[in-house]
Amino acid sequence: MNQSTPRCGEKHPYTLEDLGWTDEHEKAFSKYAGPYLPGRVACRQKTVWDILVDGGSVTAGISGALRKLGRFPAVGDFVVLLHQPEAGTSMIVDILPQKTRFARGSTGRGGSDQVIAANIDTVFIVTAAGHDLNARRIERFLAIAHASGACPVIVINKSDLADDPATLADEIASASSGIPVIPISAVSGEGVDRLDPYLPPRTTIALIGSSGVGKSTLINRLMGRPVQETSHTRDYDDKGRHTTTVRQLFVLDGGALMIDNPGLREVGIGAASAGIADTFPEILELAEGCRFSDCRHEEEPGCAVRAAVADGTLPAARLGSFHRLVQELAFERDKAEIGLVRLEKKRWKAIGKIQRDIGKTKGR
Template sequence: MSIKYFTLHQLGWRPGYSHHLTLQDFEAGYPARVVGVHRSGLSVLSARGASTVSLLHGSATGVEPAVTVGDWLLIEMDAPRVLRVLERYSLIVRIAAGSEHRMQAIAANLDTLFVVTSCNDDFNLSRLERYLAVAFEAGVEPVIVLTKADLCADVGAYLDAVRSIAPTIGFMAIDATSATASGLLAPWLADGQTVAFVGSSGVGKSTLANTLVGDSTQATGGIREDDARGRHTTTAREMFVLPGGAWVIDTPGMRELRVGAIEAGMGAVFDDIETLAAQCRFHDCRHDGDRGCAVESAIAGGQLDGRRLVNYRKLQREAANAVRTTRERREQDRHYGLLNRTAQRLQREKKGRDY
């Protein structure tokens, strides 16, 4: 992305942000948007231009999850330091890899999440439902994009499958290398809008981003013919502007999206199951051999795909486990904090007695 000056509107500023800032805030700092997160600091753009700023360790700017691409910050007027993080109107998060079960921010203040899959062996309805639940939970409009349509003999079958799980949201099949892709996605790429791409490695996220921006901004990799999966090609989360003025966050490929608390998102994606569940004979029906189960009756009658119930249960378990482990981690942190404060107090008392 060439360095240039942008107005706040062009950067995606919303009038609602000003409601969270006081006159003193504007006297002390100015708003800027995070376009890159690096070990050395945060790359930001503002009406002043491009700069690199740092978060003050232990300051009030600390948020959970941590600052990510797309965030709006208040930057100190006379120093490259962050005063605070402005309230997010949307945030895509996942459970980070590892055993700590910490929430990891992927992209902030999004208008649209393009869920990218391809018309080949990568296509997986259960994975799409997972992404959709995360998008709905975050309050972001999801749009399903099927790539490699030019290499598929029966695109209609893939479109019908998507329609079966998401009849009310936008979806389309495209050739990510064709200029026509820009026209198909244009309704979501207006000036100042912010979008992100999520999906498995090799489905064409970076290729599509290149087509939209008109150059090879993102590195692309090939596909392994044996399993249609691709190599990871995007290694950092960065935000760049398209010729039409929209902003794109291209995230690293994710084989697995571990979900957190997504109750609202689950309700939006699996509304058919939850509607049926309300008709079960018992309010605590487990949909597993219970008498009078409307959900199992619908599966037996062909009105509901049994795969959806299996995935619904799986995501429910993951979400419940994420909530539980987060609560346990917070309690553990509180306990360790108490022990640490007690140890410091005893040490101070001991030093006092020594004197």
């Protein structure tokens, strides 16, 4: 656990409520009686989790039952701990229902979604002036942010490097569609106070974005001290340097809870079907005017969306992004289904083998 987060066994001044605990959590926890403790996951290190509990913190593993079910707590999850003070150990035995679940579709083989953080109120999509400032990249982040149920805010960092900071937001205006866009400089502090309305006590904010955009530098600025390691800009290439390697929750002085994340290399769209509609609201609105209700806005006659591109009301790049994300989603769904078919085939093969073995036994 980082030096600024209370270490295992260390005391801290935060109550469960300060950590975001609500009546719903209380209700969900009420079925537990006995040596059980509620807590919130602050950090995961491979097979152990650092948990903030009322006034202190513990390090715990998870029960065999959770492991068998493949239920691994994410940073931000509220969990139930079986506390065994006599043995000096704690074990996570349950994960309380998640208010929001921030996941990215796996871009690799397998296609399963990866939970980045849980119970997030607001997502700061952090980008930086320069090559990272890209409307298409922001659309992808927005789709997964919308799908999570959390409210997205776009933060353009390193405004000090821009020739004209006043026009930074315009560069991504086509992608932001009504989402707040806040240019800041985490290094100079310029504009950082404009984030205050999104940082009320007990709300949870997750920082996401590519490596090197300055997420950890922003955490350090908001904490008022260097709690996270950052790397010198010249160490970064286009793929970033990936200085932060574990997700971690911090309690800001003002009482907001902020999760720093490692830079995201690729953002799969697998988890974002629900988020695509919110990312392209103007396309969904235009689609109301299409002749066919299942219009794909490709070659169908009477397509109001393509008409808007033709008359210049809708940027062609915007429709291009929409098509790309929808196609990617369809591909990931197919992949998931093909995976199921393979699984089925494997099962039938196994059943066949068992039946053959049974046949052999009968013949003896």
